[in-house]
Amino acid sequence: MAAAPRGSSAGRSGRGRATGAPAARSAIPQLKWRDPQPAPIVLVSGPEEVCAERAIAGVRDYLRAEDPSLEVTDLRADDYAPGTLLAVTSPSLFGEPRLVRVSGVEKCSDAFLAEALAYLENPQEGATVVLRHNGATVRGKKLLDTVRSGTGGGVEVACPAVKRDSDRYDFAAEEFSAARTRIAPAALGALVSAFADDLTELAAACQQLINDVPGDVTEQVVERYYGGRVETSAFTVADTAIAGRYGEALITLRHALASGADPVPLVAAIASKLRTMARVAGNRESSAALAARLGLKDWQVDRARRDLTGWNEASLGLAIMSAARADAEVKGASRDPVFALERLVTVIATRAPYGS
Structure with missing residues (x-):
């Protein structure tokens, strides 16, 4: 049964708490999407769809492990037939537990909103209702506020957008950690x-690497599986240019373009590495302290410091200005984005103005 929230253990220990704005204005337990637990109402909020899908599947698996006779029903809040919510949450003849997954709450109909608010006042015994709201609109805000006030005995699973490289790195690291699979930092x-x-x-x-690779995941394994990705080619171009290997950088660039790489992400990858180098340059803090302050990972700081070998303030400033110019040109300011890229790689690899 899921008649009472099972998030109290997370509240006592801090394990399972989610960070971000929803927790600050919510009176209900905040759970991590990797460790969801059922309650009469489970609000899954935020735009990161893959995390939301995992959280909802986790609630289902939790309930099914408790009782394999679990009845699962899917509803759409934007295409809702009045009376459906109460019908699917009401106890059946044999009293099986019920899981009702409601999608599209951010575009819910008036009928669903009214019935969901009424349901919160008297949740059905043995029923778990999952409300999925991606935050794209303010539609349904009254329902979310009511859930977060504690009415209905709910919990919230926040799935905020994963935007920073360090957050993506954490996400991937946790994927391997959860599967008890070792992956080298460079491979990650x-x-x-x-x-x-x-x-x-x-x-x-x-998940493909976890399932397919029998041992540790190395950089060579990642290259073998995903070496053709545009972003990988972009960072390879950036690495060779920053290292001053001019000829190799141009060959790598032309290979990437011949393989269908878009100039925009190529410039973005180069600019990203240059910005990290600029943020790290001249700072004597430890890698851990600097990484924490800048929102980076230790290995990113260490890599940027290695990349700075042979660079000075003038050459780095020139490279960053060249990257800004190339960024504008590949986005429409120039009729020849390939030339803009080649000029950028030349400036970076030679650490001198173009044509000098």
């Missing part, structure tokens, strides 16, 4: 770089 960094724009694809790639 390469994997995150390969899927920098899509957390769902990153999650799928992690």
Whole structure:
């Protein structure tokens, strides 16, 4: 049964708490999406869909482990037939537990909103209702506020957007840690770089490596599986140019372009590495302290410090200005984005103005 919230253990220990704005204005237990627990009402909020899917599946698995006769029903809040919520949560003849998964609460109909608010006043015994709201609109805000006030005995699973490289790195590291699979830091960094724009694809790639690779995951394994990704090619171009290997950088760039790489993410990858180098340059803090202050990982700080070998303030400033110019040109300010990229790689690799 799920008649009472099972998030109290998280509240006592701190384990399972989610960070972000929802927790600050919520009176109900906040659970991590990797460790959800059922309650009469489970609010799954935030835009990160892969985390929300995992959380909802986790609630289902928890309930099914308790009772395999669990009845599961899916509803859409935007295409709702009046009376359905009460019908599917009401006890059946044999009293099986019920799980009702409601999607699209951010675009819910008036009928669903009214019935959901009424349901919170008197949740059905043995029923768990999962409300999925991605935060894209303020529609349903009254329902969310009511759940967060504690009415209905709910818990909240926050799934905030994963935007920073360090957050993606943490996400991937936890994927391997949860599966008890070891992955080398360099391999993890390469994997995150390969899927920098899509957390769902990153999650799928992690699971593929976990399922397919019998031993430790090395950088060579990641390269073998995902070496063709555009983002990986982009960082390879950036690495060779920053290291001053001019000829190799141009060959790598042309290979990436011939393979269909888009100039925009290529410039973005190069600019990202240059910005990290600039943030780290001249700072004598320990890697751990500096990483914590800048929102980076220790290995990113260590890598940036290695990349700074042979650079000075003038050459780094020139490279950053060249990257800004190339960024504008590949986004439409120039008719020849390939030339803009080649000029950028030349400036970085030679650490001198173009044509000098």
